[in-house]
Amino acid sequence: MTQIWSVALITFKEGIKSRVLFGIFIIALLLFAATTVVITLFMRDIVKVAVDLSLSTVSFAGLLALLFIGVNLFGKDLDKRTIYMVISRPVSRAQYLVGKFFGIILLIFVVTTFLGALSTIPVIMGKRFYYYTEVRFDWWIFLIAVLYIFIKLAIVSSIITLFASFTSNSFIALVLSLVTYIIGQSTESVRLLLVSTVEKIEVSPALSYMVDIAYYIFPNMAAFDLKTQAAHGLAIGPVYMIWTILYAIFYMTIAVAVGTLAFRRREFP
Amino acid sequence: MAVISFHKISKDYKTGFRKKKAALRDFSLNIVEGEVFGFLGPNGAGKSTAIKILLNLIFPTAGKAEIMGRDAGEKEIRRSVGYLPENPYFYDYLNPVELLNFAGKTSGMNSLEIKEKTEELLNTVGLWNERKRAIRSYSKGMVQRVGLALALIHDPKIVILDEPMTGLDPIGRRQVIDLILNLKSEGKTIFFSSHILEDIERVCDRIGILVNGRLVRTIDIKSESLSMPLEDVFIKEVEKAGGIRE
Numbered sequence: 001m002t003q004i005w006s007v008a009l010i011t012f013k014e015g016i017k018s019r020v021l022f023g024i025f026i027i028a029l030l031l032f033a034a035t036t037v038v039i040t041l042f043m044r045d046i047v048k049v050a051v052d053l054s055l056s057t058v059s060f061a062g063l064l065a066l067l068f069i070g071v072n073l074f075g076k077d078l079d080k081r082t083i084y085m086v087i088s089r090p091v092s093r094a095q096y097l098v099g100k101f102f103g104i105i106l107l108i109f110v111v112t113t114f115l116g117a118l119s120t121i122p123v124i125m126g127k128r129f130y131y132y133t134e135v136r137f138d139w140w141i142f143l144i145a146v147l148y149i150f151i152k153l154a155i156v157s158s159i160i161t162l163f164a165s166f167t168s169n170s171f172i173a174l175v176l177s178l179v180t181y182i183i184g185q186s187t188e189s190v191r192l193l194l195v196s197t198v199e200k201i202e203v204s205p206a207l208s209y210m211v212d213i214a215y216y217i218f219p220n221m222a223a224f225d226l227k228t229q230a231a232h233g234l235a236i237g238p239v240y241m242i243w244t245i246l247y248a249i250f251y252m253t254i255a256v257a258v259g260t261l262a263f264r265r266r267e268f269p
Numbered sequence: 270m271a272v273i274s275f276h277k278i279s280k281d282y283k284t285g286f287r288k289k290k291a292a293l294r295d296f297s298l299n300i301v302e303g304e305v306f307g308f309l310g311p312n313g314a315g316k317s318t319a320i321k322i323l324l325n326l327i328f329p330t331a332g333k334a335e336i337m338g339r340d341a342g343e344k345e346i347r348r349s350v351g352y353l354p355e356n357p358y359f360y361d362y363l364n365p366v367e368l369l370n371f372a373g374k375t376s377g378m379n380s381l382e383i384k385e386k387t388e389e390l391l392n393t394v395g396l397w398n399e400r401k402r403a404i405r406s407y408s409k410g411m412v413q414r415v416g417l418a419l420a421l422i423h424d425p426k427i428v429i430l431d432e433p434m435t436g437l438d439p440i441g442r443r444q445v446i447d448l449i450l451n452l453k454s455e456g457k458t459i460f461f462s463s464h465i466l467e468d469i470e471r472v473c474d475r476i477g478i479l480v481n482g483r484l485v486r487t488i489d490i491k492s493e494s495l496s497m498p499l500e501d502v503f504i505k506e507v508e509k510a511g512g513i514r515e
Contacts, residue, residue, distance in 0.1 A: 006374045010360065010367070017362035017403070080358040085368075085419060088324045088352040089375045090344045267327040269282065269318070 003091045004099040011103025015069050016110065024068070028061035028115055035122040047137050048231040050126035054119035055145055055227045058112065062153045063181070065111045067174055070104045070160050075170020083268055094260045101161040101256050108153045116146035136233030144241070145230035151248045152224035156181055158255035159219065165259035165266070183214060184221035191215045219251050271299035271335075272427055272458050273306075273323065278332035280318050280482075292318040294482040296332070300460055300475075302426075305453050307469035308462035310479035311507055316462040317355055319479070320431050323460075324352055336427065348376055351420035355431040355462075357412060361405035365396055365415045368404070369422050376423035383422070390418040394444065409436035417448065428452055430461035434468060446472060466499045478503060480510035 015021070035053040039046045077083040077100075086096050123142065159180050163173040191211055194203060223244050229236055280293040293315045300306045308316045321327045322334050325342050334341040337349060359368055366387055373383035391397040394414035404412060413436050420428060430449075434442050442465075449472045452459055463469050469476060476488045476499075485506050488495070495502055 002377075003375055006371050010363065010371045013367060014360040014362050076358075076361075081354065082358050082360060084324075084326060084352070084354040085357070085359060085372070085416075086375070087326055088347060088350070088354075089372065090347045090377070091375050092344050265328070269321065269327050 003095040004102065007086060007091065007096055007099025008102035008106060011073055011100050012106040012110075015073055015103065015107040018069050018072075020068050020072075021065060021111070024061050024064050024111075025114075027064070028057055028118065031057040031061070032118055032122055036125055039122065039126050047123060047126045050122045051137070051142060051145075051231040052227050054122050055142075055149065055230060058115040058119050058146060059149045059152070059225075061115050062108060062112050062149060063156065066104070066108060066153055066156050066160065067178060069107065070157060071164070071170050071174045071177065073104060074100060074160065074164035074173065078164070078268070079169060081268065087268065093263045093266065097161060097165060097260050097263045098256060100164075101157060101259075104157045104160070105154050108157060109150060112146065112150040112153065116143075116149075119146070138233045138235075141226070141233060141236060142230045144236055145226040148224045148226045148244075151245065152221055155184075155219045155221070155224070155248055155251055155255075158252040158259075162255040162259040162262075165263040180218060181221065184219040185225075186222070187211070187215045187218050188220050188222040220247070223247065270302055270338075272302045272337050273300040273460055274298070274335040274338075275319065275323075276333045276335070278319070278322060278329045278334060280315070280322065280327065281330045291482050293322075293329075296479075296482065296484055298477060298484060298487075300458060302458055303453075303456045304475060305449065305459040305473045306461070307473035307476045308460065308479060309464075309466070309469060309476055309503060310462070314479045315482040316479055317431055318482075320352075320429055320460070320462065323429065324350070348423065349426045351423065351425035351428045353413075353416045353420040353428075353430045353433055356435060357416035357419075359404045359412065359415060359419075362403050364401055364403055365391060365418065366400050368415065369418060372419045372422045378423055386422055386424070387418075390421055393448065394418050410438055410441045413437055414441065414444075417445065421452075425457070427458045427460065430459065432462055432464070434463055434465050442468070466503060470499050478506045480507050483510065485510045 032054065035050060035057065038053065039050045042049050077086070083096070087093065091099075120142075127137070156177060160173060160177045163176045164170070167173045167176065194201060194208055194211055226236060228234070275296050275298045278293050278296040279291065281289040281291050284290045296315070296319060308319070310316050318327065322329050323336065323341050324347070325344075336346045339346045369387045369390070370383055373386065378386070388397065391400050394417055396411060396414055396418070399407070399411070404415065407415065413433070417433065420430070433445050437445060446468060449459055449461070453472065470490065473490055476490060477484055478486045478488075488502070
């Protein structure tokens with residue numbers, strides 16, 4: 001456990017001190033400021049717009065941090081051989097990979113917490129400065145939506161870990177992770193469209209089968225997007241929360257376990 | 270007692286579809302406790318490959334490497350080994366204290382031991398006053414010295430140094446030589462590769478010449494008197510082995 005924790009801690013420290021992270025925070029701050037300005041253009045549903053844009057900013061900036069820092073934390077180790085300093089010690093390849101994954105999770109947790117705290121500013125301003133009150137807003141649901149952004153990014157971290165375990169360079173891992181994220185965002189909508197009884201779409205059985213496979217292989221990112229619930233103050237049921245959290249844990253475990261298996265025979269010439 | 274053993278090791282690298290390049294061929298070597306062994310060879314001879322097999326960074330195609338009688342693949346055995354890679358690269362945004370803390374923790378040291386050893390080693394390599402600066406602001410020679418401190422933080426019995434003089438100025442080189450001699454006096458086993466024949470001759474008990482993946486000669490510096498300078502012996506051995514093959 002010491003080995004995993006040591007790798008996680010050094011990964012986190014390297015990530016949190018990265019200058020790229022500073023740049024991402026600047027982008028996020030500008031987006032939050034823009035949100036505060038944009039909501040003034042709306043006549044109604046101001047808080048809903050503020051919530052939607054703020055949570056989108058948290059998600060976007062978190063994803064940027066993950067793709068540019070998280071991928072790089074693996075990439076530099078493998079491309080520039082920083083990994084020599086870890087693997088030449090009593091640290092197994094599996095411990096390295098799991099430690100790296102937890103380090104990125106820790107980084108994303110801090111990033112999401114910080115961005116989540118900042119995201120409340122446009123919402124508070126929206127609520128305070130406009131007399132029009134929207135009853136259906138609940139800070140708890142907003143908080144759960146931020147938590148779910150973190151869980152979604154944690155799943156992306158596990159995918160990065162998986163791809164980094166067998167790809168030869170960090171750019172390939174970045175592209176594959178991004179593609180997986182994009183597919184994962186849309187598989188649920190595509191599948192719902194195909195099985196919809198309202199809009200009948202004629203598709204070949206092969207395509208339908210492929211969509212089904214993609215639905216089960218790629219992570220269902222849409223399940224962790226609670227912007228609508230947060231914006232409209234819609235309650236999130238405990239059953240939904242339990243199942244989605246279990247799904248996330250299951251998916252991350254499988255991704256990291258497969259990554260660990262691939263990494264066990266990896267050489268660092 | 271042999272603390273480092275290579276038993277008939279061969280290593281092939283894939284260079285393309287169905288194409289392979291032999292980096293080591295039937296390589297066998299034993300290094301005994303307390304010995305300073307210098308590994309000599311032209312570029313691409315297989316020196317780093319042998320070292321990486323010993324550290325489980327790569328796996329042999331055939332044969333077996335052992336450290337203190339145990340398979341080199343066992344992670345616990347690496348507690349007894351300190352390693353400085355060729356052209357080391359460390360985490361850019363961390364400082365040497367953070368790196369040494371990581372190295373100490375993963376090697377099973379407690380916080381107090383790490384603190385004491387960190388101060389001692391950073392003073393030895395001349396980086397104590399620079400300890401709070403991130404590695405990214407360090408020169409190549411300074412990074413090399415951080416690498417040396419990392420290799421020694423856990424007081425290993427075996428020290429493996431891959432081209433330890435690379436990037437060092439004459440003062441840095443002198444410090445490394447002194448450090449190796451000091452480790453030798455403490456009874457550590459040192460296995461190091463270098464291109465600088467003068468350094469090898471100065472500190473080693475035995476020298477191994479590796480050409481095209483084969484160990485062509487070992488020289489016992491203490492008992493064998495060379496009829497010609499080491500440089501000439503080296504060139505002769507390389508030529509005898511058929512020169513350098515790409």
